[in-house]
Amino acid sequence: QRQHHKPARLESFKKLSNVDIEHFKKIVPAETVLATAAVGGKADPIELEGFNADWLDKYRGNSQLVLRPKTTKEVSAILKYCSEQRIAVVPQGGNTGLVGGSVPVHDEVVLSLRNMNRVRSYDEVSGVLVCDAGCVLEELDNYVAERGHIMPLDLGAKGSCHIGGNVATNAGGIRFLRYGSLHGSVLGLEVVLPDGTVLDNLSTLRKDNTGYDLKQLFIGSEGTLGVITGVSVLTPRRPSAVNVAVLGVPSYENVQQAFKHARQRCGEILSAYEFWDSSCMRAVLHHQSLKSPLEAEYPFYVLVETSGSEKAHDDEKLSALLEELLEQGIVEDGALAQDDTQISRMWMMREGIPESLGKTGATYKYDVSIPIPVLYDVVKDIAKKLEKADLYKPDQSSGPVKMVCGYGHIGDSNLHLNVVADKFEDRVTNIFEPYVYEWVASHRGSISAEHGVGLMKRDYLGYSKSPEMISYMKRIKDVFDPHHILNPYKVV
């Protein structure tokens, strides 16, 4: 089932022995060391399964040691030793990453942040939250909600992903349209470098122009430059009025038209504009046991969310938008959520797509930024290529490829093109790799809008970055991680 093409193990990395395990037991609490008999420990290899396999069940490592430190000092001691001994390390958060970045490729040590999960401070005036990197995103959102605030990001994996993992991947998600990138809302980071140095840049200031903004380098660095142990993030006021509508749309052209109208009508209260196609809808209704709020089936669906402070005012704006779209024939049907339960059901229809596709089969994911007018063309193009190669029959779910579908954060020009197949195999992959990347590059798009590069895209970086840029990225890697022990084989 899994991808078999792995880069060869670098023999310069030390193979672990019981001497190393004994050392780790001295620098971190013994109960946080999970080592198998292969390296002199007692853990059942099954206990390490969840750390070795990724969410998509596409990438799998063979680590025999997982360390779960509780403090920054312990992280520092671990990395110092690994650096000296040339032991390769994979930092791991909630392990929900989608590009094979969070699991070992071979026998790298997994450094899990899950035991570092405390809120360090919260300032209710400024809304600045300072916390450990291993805090789960949803738990942080609940914590700040009790204080009238909201996390500036949200994603389907919120129940498992860590804020540290979010920062390490520069996650986008469904609030990006409203609150922008983590490059804006992260105010400070505490990072442990591979040699054990603690970079304490845990600022809570919004303004700080004292030279180079080093923390930005770690946002989106995917565990290749340092281990993030602490995060300071600005949390906005939680909107008191949230409205959601789901629209049935007859064409992709109309999805774009409706976006123009939504921005015009809703202005600053527009907080999300997401879309998905009919194949996604069928999968999500089936696997999440949901009922569509619309009577008929449509080629495309849109979820519009508004977030403001005047309920009556916002209701009026969204109703007027819906009326206008229906009158002009831009959408064919629409439903407004009447209460919080309906709001969360509508969001489930969009956020439940990745899990539903996973339940359908082996899912190939391409997370790309392309200009909105041509964004859906790539889905149609790939479907045609697979059909021509006799691997896909659109009206049947049998055959090596069961589904080719598109969804995503269209308000941010971000498409998730997914191909769902019986299994991961070369004859399928070869049809769209590197074709998808060539397609994206020809429109000056990005081959990774929000999921990162990881192992999956490291050989394709050249489609989005010039040789000069890649060369400087490698030089930055050398500065922070001269022995390349952190997340080897990934990104650069």
Ligand code: FAD
């Ligand atoms: P992991 O998966 O554990 O790690 C991801 C990467 O970060 C790895 O390279 C790892 O080495 C590194 N890393 C993790 N923690 C640290 C740390 N403390 N210090 C240094 N490096 C670290 N992404 C989006 O952008 N938008 C979405 O809408 C979105 N939705 C998703 C929905 C689902 C259902 C799933 C499964 C994933 C989704 N993702 C989305 C993917 C996204 O990358 C992750 O969900 C999330 O940001 C990763 O956090 P994590 O804690 O699970 O990190």
Ligand code: MLT
């Ligand atoms: C999403 O927007 O649902 C996520 O990025 C996950 C995915 O692409 O499947």
Ligand code: ZN
């Ligand atoms: Zn996404």
